[in-house]
Amino acid sequence: MRHEQALQRISTTGQGLYEFTRQVAGFVEKTGARTGLLTLFCRHTSCSLLIQENADPDVCTDMNAFFARMVPEGMDWIVHTAEGPDDMPAHIKTALTQTSISIPVADGQMVLGTWQGIYLFEHRRAPHERQVVLHFSGA
C-alpha cells in the first residue's frame, strides 16, 4: 500500500480542451500499480478538468462553444474585471466543471470507458503553463 504523486505540466494556447489521457496512463504504468485510486487535481481557478468523449473532435469544439455561450464575456454586471474580460467567465466555467476527478485503477489500468478521455479545459485566451497533480494510492 502506498501513495505516489507526480506533477503533470500542460501548455495551453487558448480556450479549449487539451487531452492528456496518455500522460496519465503513463504515470499509472510507471507506478507499477495494480489496484487503487488515481486522483487528478487542477491547481488553478481559471481552467478545469473534464472527462469527455475522445472519438469525435467535434465534441470538444461544441463543448467549448456551449460554455462560451452560457458564460459569455462582457456580462455588464460583472465586478471582477481587472484581469481581463475572459477572467471572471473563466472562474465561472471552472466552477461549473471539475477541479478534481478520481478514477479507480484495476489490473494496472484506469477503468475508463471505451470513449472516455481526460482533458484539461482551458478557459483563458492567453497561453498558460498549467499544473495538474496526479496522485495514486493503492498497491
Add this chain to the structure above:
Amino acid sequence: MRHEQALQRISTTGQGLYEFTRQVAGFVEKTGARTGLLTLFCRHTSCSLLIQENADPDVCTDMNAFFARMVPEGMDWIVHTAEGPDDMPAHIKTALTQTSISIPVADGQMVLGTWQGIYLFEHRRAPHERQVVLHFSGA
C-alpha cells in the same frame, strides 16, 4: 488496509435520475468496511453521477427539466450531430455534473446526509446499460 472494487450495472429507459443508493450501501456492507473512502466512477460521457435529495420525487423531475431547458436539443450551431439530437446535449450535461464522487465511510456506513441519495443521471433518450465502478479503500 485494502482496496475493493465492484461494477454496478444500471439499466436506464430514458432521460432522468435513477437512484442506486441502496446498491452502493450493499457494496459497502459486503466489504465489511469500517473506515475509509468510497469512490463512484461513471464509465460514460453521456450520463453522469449526482447526489441529490431523495425525499420528494419532484426534485428529480425539476432537475431533469432544468437541464433540458439549459441544454436544449436543436441548438443550431452544434457540429456533432451524427449520433442524434440528444447526444451532444448529453455530453454537455455530463460536463456540468459529475463523473466521479467520493464519499467517506465511518462506522461501516457512508456519511451521507439525511436527505442525500446517489443517482445516475441519464441524458440519452434511448435505453442504455450503464456501468458505475465502486471503489473502496480503507479498513
Add this chain to the structure above:
Amino acid sequence: MRHEQALQRISTTGQGLYEFTRQVAGFVEKTGARTGLLTLFCRHTSCSLLIQENADPDVCTDMNAFFARMVPEGMDWIVHTAEGPDDMPAHIKTALTQTSISIPVADGQMVLGTWQGIYLFEHRRAPHERQVVLHFSGA
C-alpha cells in the same frame, strides 16, 4: 497508512461563498500527515463545495450573482415549491457544482495552487448549520 476523519461545521447566514481553507489546513496539520489524499464531502443537497480564487473578494460576489441569474427563483414550471422559492434553485446549483472534492497532500500540505481557496457555497437564503466531512488517507 491510515484514515482520519473530522466533521467541519460551518454556519451560514445567506447565499454566497464561505471560505474554510484555514480550517481544512488545520485538520491536515493536526493529523501529522506527510503524503496522502484529503477528501471533502458536503452532507447537504442545497449547498455545495467549490475551489475558487481567494485573492479578490469580487470573484465570490460575481460567482454568486452568476448562479442567481442562471438558476433564478420563480421559474414557473418548477413543481417542487413546498420548501420555498429558493429551495429547488438551491438543489440545481448544488448539482452544477461539487458535493465532494479530493486534494492530494504532499510534504504535509495540500497541493493547492497559489490562488486556490476552499469554499462552502450556500444556496439557501435562511441561516443554516452546515456539515462537511474531512477525510484523510495516507501516511
